[in-house]
Amino acid sequence: MEGQTGTFAVKKGLAQMLKGGVIMDVVTPEHARIAEEAGACAVMALERVPADIRADGGVARMSDPGLILQIMDSVTIPVMAKCRIGHFVEAQILEAIGVDYIDESEVLTPADEANHILKHNFKVPFVCGCRNLGEALRRVGEGAAMIRTKGEAGTGDVVEAVRHARTVLGEIRRLTTMDDAELMSYSKEIGAPYEIVKETKELGRMPVVNFAAGGVATPADAALMMQLGVDGVFVGSGIFKSGDPARRAAAIVKAVTHYQDAAILAEVSKDLGEPMVGRNVSQMPEAEKIAGRGW
Amino acid sequence: MVDSLTMKIGVLALQGDFAEHIAMLQHLGVETAEVRLPEHLNGLDGLIIPGGESTTIGKLAVAYGLMEPLKKFGQRHAIWGTCAGAIFLSKDISRDQPLLGLMDIKVERNAFGRQVDSFEADLDVPEVKQATGTKHDYHAVFIRAPIITSVQGAARVLASAPDGRIVAAQQGHFLATSFHPELTNDTRFHEYFLSLAD
Secondary structure, three states: OOOEEOOHHHHHHHHHHHOOOEEEEEOOHHHHHHHHHHOOOEEEEOOOOHHHHHHHOOOOOOOOHHHHHHHHHHOOOOEEEEEEOOOHHHHHHHHHHOOOEEEEEOOOOOOOOOOOOOHHHOOOOEEEEEOOHHHHHHHHHHOOOEEEEOOOOOOOOOHHHHHHHHHHHHHHHHHHOOOHHHHHHHHHHHOOOHHHHHHHHHHOOOOOEEEEOOOOOOHHHHHHHHHHOOOOEEEOHHHHOOOOHHHHHHHHHHHHHOOOOHHHHHHHHOOOOOOOOOOOHHHOOHHHOOOOOOO | OOOHHHOEEEEEOOOOOHHHHHHHHHHOOOEEEEEOOHHHHOOOOEEEEOOOOHHHHHHHHHHOOOHHHHHHHHHHOEEEEEOHHHHHHEEEOOOOOOOOOOEEEEEEOOOOOOHHHOEEEEEOOHHHHHHHOOOOOEEEEEOOOOEEEEEOOOOEEEEEOOOOOEEEEEEOOEEEEOOOHHHOOOOHHHHHHHHHOO
């Protein structure tokens, strides 16, 4: 094919195709098929969902490429996979096997405590987590083509995802009212590249797609994040750690499409079985929180 | 052609980049509506089915009773599908998923490969150039794109990729493109679609 591959427009473009959709964590090809059947717009292939990574402890690394390939073969929707923060060789491996998106994720144990991956060097697009606008725009500066809130993965507690979405979206609202002369000093204050801060002000939104992640466990959680103003939702442990994954997955997909329709939200929230048990983030020791990973 | 300022165009908003289409239509001065349920089709002069995941869009269309209303809407009104939307409009994709079957085209999903094979390329689209009175090529963005493997009956080829594979087709007031005009600043395909809607 005669054409330009790996451009920022096509990297960002795939994320635009995922908007209004749900990306689900899956650990087996069977999970992946359940997710696709439920209407997921993409899956995240990994060996353990975040709740199990928390429970198991130890070093969490990129998943076995063999497992990721099996999942890629089992569905037609895009397949994402996670590498450790700063671990550009894991990213090279994921690019070599042809995953559609790489999540440089705080859920895995960081490989570099000062730097993230220079994502412009890759043809495959990256999604990165953030807790505030400065962190989000630093990742975009490094080449991330999609952003998600970090939330607090593997807890089933949506409070941190709400905090991060409100922070980012609130900062963008304030940015749009600033005088242009204030942008350089604001960029310095939040530690973000000036040109991208300026672009964000002009657009009135982040220059890339922005999903919610980290603690979404119910259709109501998903619709809450959509009403707050994100473009779509990642659901990690919330589906396959629940009593009836297929039913819950389909309900969350419908809740994201009809996020403003309370009658439909009520209908899809009925009879879903047990949600994941979850962990209350406010009672969690600081050392166990993972959202602070990333620089 | 109906004056675009009096036209109301819907965008199927089940999943995908519907907001990008809406922004482009509004830039052209057209009134827009998001379509999630059958009653949202009332009063529309045309409909765009956006890019996204065709499996997701198909399942949600079935779940909320949109399949028959969309087919009926297509009997009288223009419909344009981009990427996933083109798949949804087609008759045959050689796999089992919900399709409207409004266009006599066969489509192959993800025909260029995975995301690392997604690309941008310049296309010659004579009809669109003529309709908009322009001469320059159309710069198209292809994301995990499908191709149109064959056109039958009243359907005809509108554009081919540099390697000859069919990437746009038209059948009366139906339009299918495997690329994404809504991801560019070039409004010519949207203008062309508006000329089909009345």
